[in-house]
Amino acid sequence: MPPKLSVLTRRSDFLAANRGLRIARPGFVLLARPNQGAGLRFGITVTKKIGNAVVRNRMKRRFRALVRELLPDRGLPDHDHVLIGREGGVERDFARLREELAAALSRAHAGKGDPPRRPPRGRR
Numbered sequence: 498m499p500p501k502l503s504v505l506t507r508r509s510d511f512l513a514a515n516r517g518l519r520i521a522r523p524g525f526v527l528l529a530r531p532n533q534g535a536g537l538r539f540g541i542t543v544t545k546k547i548g549n550a551v552v553r554n555r556m557k558r559r560f561r562a563l564v565r566e567l568l569p570d571r572g573l574p575d576h577d578h579v580l581i582g583r584e585g586g587v588e589r590d591f592a593r594l595r596e597e598l599a600a601a602l603s604r605a606h607a608g609k610g611d612p613p614r615r616p617p618r619g620r621r
Contacts, residue, residue: 502568505540505577514540514579518610522597524586525560528579529605537572539564543582556582559591563598571602 505511510532517530532538541560543553560580572578586594604610 501536502565503536503538505538505579510538510577511540511542511579514577517577518605518608520601520604520609521611522601523583524589524594524597525583525601526581527598527601527605528581529573529576531573532575532577534575535577537568537574537576537578539568539572539578539580541580541582547582547584548587552587553582556587559587559594563591563595567595567598567602571599571606573602573605576605 505514514528514530517528520527520529541557541564543556543560545553547553547556560582564578564580568578580598
């Protein structure tokens with residue numbers, strides 16, 4: 498039986514995940530961070546820069562469907578997984594998003610994240 502998925506709801510969990518492994522794909526960014534035995538958890542966030550409420554909710558529904566399909570089998574155990582929607586994610590083909598998420602999860606299993614981002618210019 499696949500592990501039960503829990504949903505991240507607290508802002509502090511999302512901020513903690515941001516300090517973990519980061520894997521960027523054209524439609525989304527995957528963040529993964531160990532959670533000290535709290536199980537397999539996921540969160541989804543889509544900013545207002547992406548579009549209006551209808552577009553953001555559509556993107557979140559697509560991400561939830563992907564997460565429920567792939568995360569129980571391919572997710573990292575005892576990790577928090579956060580999907581951050583990107584600009585082109587809503588128009589991308591669902592099968593392509595599935596392939597990208599599977600590839601991102603396999604990179605996360607291998608511990609191969611993207612290099613850290615540079616801090617914004619005003620915050621040094």
